[in-house]
Amino acid sequence: MVLVDAVVQGVLLGGLYALFAAGLSLVFGVMRLVNIAHGDFIVLGAYIALMVVSLTGLHPFLSLVLVVPLMGLIGYALQRLVLERTMGADVLPPLLVTFGCAVIIQNALLALFSTDAQRLSAGPIETASLPVGSISLGVLPLITFGVAVALIAGLEVVFFRSRAGRAFRATSDDAETAEAMGVDTRHVFALAMALSFAVIAVAAVLLAARSNFDPFAGPARLLYGFEAVIIGGLGNLWGTLAGGIVLGVAQTLGAQVSPSFQILAGHLVFFLILALRPRGLFPRMD
Amino acid sequence: MAEPILSVDGLSSGYGDFQALFGVSLDLAPKSILGLVGSNGAGKSTLFKAILGLLPRAREMVRFQGQPIGDVPTRRLAQIGIVMVPEGRRLFRSLSVEENLVLAAEHGRKGAWTVQRVFELFPILGEKRRQGATSLSGGQQQMVAIGRALVANPEVILFDEISLGLAPIVVNDVYAALPEINASGISAIVVEQDVDRVRRLAHQLVCLNEGRVVLSGPAGDFTKAQLTAAYFGE
Amino acid sequence: MSAATRATIGLILIAAILASLPLWTGAANLRLVGEILSYMALAVLWNLLAGYAGLVSVGQQAFLGLGGYTLFICTIWLGMPPLAAVPLAAVAACLAGVIFAPLLFRLEGAYFAVGTWVAAETVALIFAAIPSLGAGAGMSLPAAAVKGIASSRSMREWLIYWIMLGLALAILGGTFALIRSKAGLALMALRDNPTAAGSVGVDIWWTRFWTYIGVAAATGAVGSVIFLQKLRISPDAGFSLNDWTAIVIFIVVIGGIGRIEGAIVGTLLYFLLREMLIDYGTIYLIVLGLVGILVMIFSRGGVWGLVERHLGWSLLPTRRLRD
Numbered sequence: 001m002v003l004v005d006a007v008v009q010g011v012l013l014g015g016l017y018a019l020f021a022a023g024l025s026l027v028f029g030v031m032r033l034v035n036i037a038h039g040d041f042i043v044l045g046a047y048i049a050l051m052v053v054s055l056t057g058l059h060p061f062l063s064l065v066l067v068v069p070l071m072g073l074i075g076y077a078l079q080r081l082v083l084e085r086t087m088g089a090d091v092l093p094p095l096l097v098t099f100g101c102a103v104i105i106q107n108a109l110l111a112l113f114s115t116d117a118q119r120l121s122a123g124p125i126e127t128a129s130l131p132v133g134s135i136s137l138g139v140l141p142l143i144t145f146g147v148a149v150a151l152i153a154g155l156e157v158v159f160f161r162s163r164a165g166r167a168f169r170a171t172s173d174d175a176e177t178a179e180a181m182g183v184d185t186r187h188v189f190a191l192a193m194a195l196s197f198a199v200i201a202v203a204a205v206l207l208a209a210r211s212n213f214d215p216f217a218g219p220a221r222l223l224y225g226f227e228a229v230i231i232g233g234l235g236n237l238w239g240t241l242a243g244g245i246v247l248g249v250a251q252t253l254g255a256q257v258s259p260s261f262q263i264l265a266g267h268l269v270f271f272l273i274l275a276l277r278p279r280g281l282f283p284r285m286d
Numbered sequence: 287m288a289e290p291i292l293s294v295d296g297l298s299s300g301y302g303d304f305q306a307l308f309g310v311s312l313d314l315a316p317k318s319i320l321g322l323v324g325s326n327g328a329g330k331s332t333l334f335k336a337i338l339g340l341l342p343r344a345r346e347m348v349r350f351q352g353q354p355i356g357d358v359p360t361r362r363l364a365q366i367g368i369v370m371v372p373e374g375r376r377l378f379r380s381l382s383v384e385e386n387l388v389l390a391a392e393h394g395r396k397g398a399w400t401v402q403r404v405f406e407l408f409p410i411l412g413e414k415r416r417q418g419a420t421s422l423s424g425g426q427q428q429m430v431a432i433g434r435a436l437v438a439n440p441e442v443i444l445f446d447e448i449s450l451g452l453a454p455i456v457v458n459d460v461y462a463a464l465p466e467i468n469a470s471g472i473s474a475i476v477v478e479q480d481v482d483r484v485r486r487l488a489h490q491l492v493c494l495n496e497g498r499v500v501l502s503g504p505a506g507d508f509t510k511a512q513l514t515a516a517y518f519g520e
Numbered sequence: 521m522s523a524a525t526r527a528t529i530g531l532i533l534i535a536a537i538l539a540s541l542p543l544w545t546g547a548a549n550l551r552l553v554g555e556i557l558s559y560m561a562l563a564v565l566w567n568l569l570a571g572y573a574g575l576v577s578v579g580q581q582a583f584l585g586l587g588g589y590t591l592f593i594c595t596i597w598l599g600m601p602p603l604a605a606v607p608l609a610a611v612a613a614c615l616a617g618v619i620f621a622p623l624l625f626r627l628e629g630a631y632f633a634v635g636t637w638v639a640a641e642t643v644a645l646i647f648a649a650i651p652s653l654g655a656g657a658g659m660s661l662p663a664a665a666v667k668g669i670a671s672s673r674s675m676r677e678w679l680i681y682w683i684m685l686g687l688a689l690a691i692l693g694g695t696f697a698l699i700r701s702k703a704g705l706a707l708m709a710l711r712d713n714p715t716a717a718g719s720v721g722v723d724i725w726w727t728r729f730w731t732y733i734g735v736a737a738a739t740g741a742v743g744s745v746i747f748l749q750k751l752r753i754s755p756d757a758g759f760s761l762n763d764w765t766a767i768v769i770f771i772v773v774i775g776g777i778g779r780i781e782g783a784i785v786g787t788l789l790y791f792l793l794r795e796m797l798i799d800y801g802t803i804y805l806i807v808l809g810l811v812g813i814l815v816m817i818f819s820r821g822g823v824w825g826l827v828e829r830h831l832g833w834s835l836l837p838t839r840r841l842r843d
Contacts, residue, residue, distance in 0.1 A: 095633055181390045263641075274623045
């Protein structure tokens with residue numbers, strides 16, 4: 001029964017990891033760029049939500065009305081003002097620039113907020129749970145999982161059914177030809193980044209309501225998101241959800257062995273998948 | 287001749303330190319077809335890329351309806367009314383046939399050419415509208431590439447080697463659409479290896495050799511021998 | 521006199537001055553120069569990986585910490601003299617590289633970088649889970665082993681300094697020789713155009729593999745000497761991303777990526793900046809990040825790239841093959 005409980009908690013945790021992964025995967029899919037500061041932007045989003053909540057008194061979930069557009073704007077500006085100047089055949093410049101962003105965000109947050117652990121108080125929902133058989137499901141993890149599923153479904157619609165999504169895919173295929181068809185590819189890249197940051201904002205609030213965070217909580221979130229992407233298979237958002245679930249379950253099962261084994265178990269499963277199925281569990285079919 | 291819809295004036299361009307075009311000039315009359323011939327490496331594709339701003343050019347080197355457009359960025363040209371059917375087709379492989387057309391329609395100009403009308407011009411595309419664009423045969427892919435240019439409702443289309451890699455019978459199918467396209471008021475520059483075909487199709491001919499215009503005038507003015515000589519730079 | 525001969529004579533002269541340092545300066549200066557040498561070595565190695573082999577790693581701390589831990593394991597568990605453990609540290613790090621490379625090389629482009637980070641975290645978590653190595657708290661080198669290095673404290677400091685100097689020069693000289701060799705030509709072809717390099721017979725995978733595990737081994741050796749000097753190791757210190765990779769990347773970026781001189785100049789600039797800004801705490805790291813980003817955007821060749829462009833200098837003639 002303990003095992004079943006661990007697996008169920010792991011599946012729900014996987015929803016959160018899929019949220020970390022979705023924005024990362026989206027940006028890589030459209031422009032082959034990996035934002036090393038992805039996790040740090042999640043933490044930045046959490047601090048922004050914290051400030052919004054303390055200034056307005058809004059419930060953390062309602063604060064998203066402000067945090068999502070704000071983060072989207074930051075993402076758009078980051079792409080247009082900084083990353084756009086580093087894009088090209090060489091992957092190194094954008095990688096190193098986002099690495100620099102990570103260092104700056106961590107230390108700026110440290111200077112502003114100290115290393116004290118913070119938390120977004122979501123009220124009674126934090127501890128509420130639904131008994132199902134002999135296990136109990138936390139309401140917050142359930143909401144997180146539901147949001148992850150809804151968000152991925154929404155991103156799929158945007159990607160495969162909308163004008164912006166067509167421009168994303170066309171630009172990713174062949175930016176030069178897209179440009180000749182009248183697509184403003186720089187705007188398209190920035191839109192993809194803004195969308196990624198909107199997802200970051202949602203992930204940030206759900207993370208911050210669930211657990212403590214501090215200025216250095218970012219890198220681990222990047223790694224979990226990344227592992228979910230690779231386990232699930234590149235270019236497939238539903239695969240990414242599956243990847244997040246595999247990672248979440250690996251971690252909760254690992255924690256059953258020993259608390260110090262939790263994160264390590266996730267990393268080991270990541271390497272196992274890389275060894276056995278280098279294209280991930282559900283690679284995009286070409 | 288009426289005022290040219292598109293004119294190139296003293297265009298020099300190239301790749302980095304390598305200059306591929308030396309003072310190329312040509313005029314495309316409204317509602318006409320200009321055939322651009324020359325051997326491999328003569329600079330035909332380079333000229334198209336320079337017109338479209340994919341290679342460097344200066345403001346006064348390209349004019350559209352009398353206005354200098356040599357400083358207009360590539361992405362604005364579809365809005366102005368110049369599009370290309372690129373060499374190798376370069377369809378978007380993640381997009382279906384229909385999506386390739388819809389994307390071009392969304393970012394081009396509004397007008398008589400719609401996705402539906404392209405399906406009437408090339409019925410096979412209508413049947414395969416939901417398929418991945420690159421899963422089609424070469425000839426059908428070329429039809430998508432032409433359709434993609436049409437739905438932008440341009441004034442000028444630059445056709446780059448649309449017969450390349452296609453079976454002769456398919457080439458006929460593809461070229462059969464050109465008179466109808468021209469009749470709808472669209473002007474075109476056509477790059478083609480088959481000199482006979484160009485002579486039949488085009489109103490004007492321009493021959494490039496090693497990045498320079500070596501021959502230029504009405505298509506009927508030249509014998510095949512003259513063209514072949516210019517083609518090989520003799 | 522050829523450029524290569526001039527460079528060799530210059531290097532020998534500098535090496536002689538550095539080697540005689542213990543005779544005319546105090547322990548604090550010696551330690552600083554030792555640290556500068558260790559960062560120069562790490563920067564040269566990271567530059568070889570990212571600037572030449574196109575392998576952007578943010579997980580070099582895996583090999584550095586592994587080297588450090590090997591030193592402690594060899595001396596405490598196996599009773600070996602600490603100095604004998606240095607080559608074993610290189611072997612251990614190299615083996616880790618052999619395990620990780622085939623897995624990480626499956627990751628496309630920029631994802632490789634994040635993969636190396638996961639690898640480093642994995643190694644760190646494994647060491648943090650071993651109670652006999654002090655788990656998360658780490659451990660110190662026993663007094664008996666410390667005494668075994670050299671009889672007096674100053675002699676020990678000298679010895680460690682000389683080993684670090686020798687190692688740094690060997691890494692610099694080895695990298696220099698490698699880049700001017702046929703293998704170096706292959707590496708540069710690979711960096712400038714992987715597809716073309718592959719088509720002319722450069723085996724991309726193996727070239728990258730040898731570079732990756734070679735750099736891993738050298739990084740492990742440097743790590744063992746760094747912790748020989750510190751006498752204490754913990755997972756946080758040994759596998760620190762900031763200390764062993766972030767700063768090294770900063771050094772290479774400001775100095776000039778893809779240039780050996782860049783790593784050297786970058787190291788000196790970094791220590792200068794650090795001395796100036798160290799009192800400002802977190803601001804100092806924010807400034808480092810900003811400077812790195814600005815260099816990447818406005819002067820991708822770094823400081824040495826500017827020097828080359830405007831003055832036409834080239835200290836070590838390694839770029840003749842490219843230009």
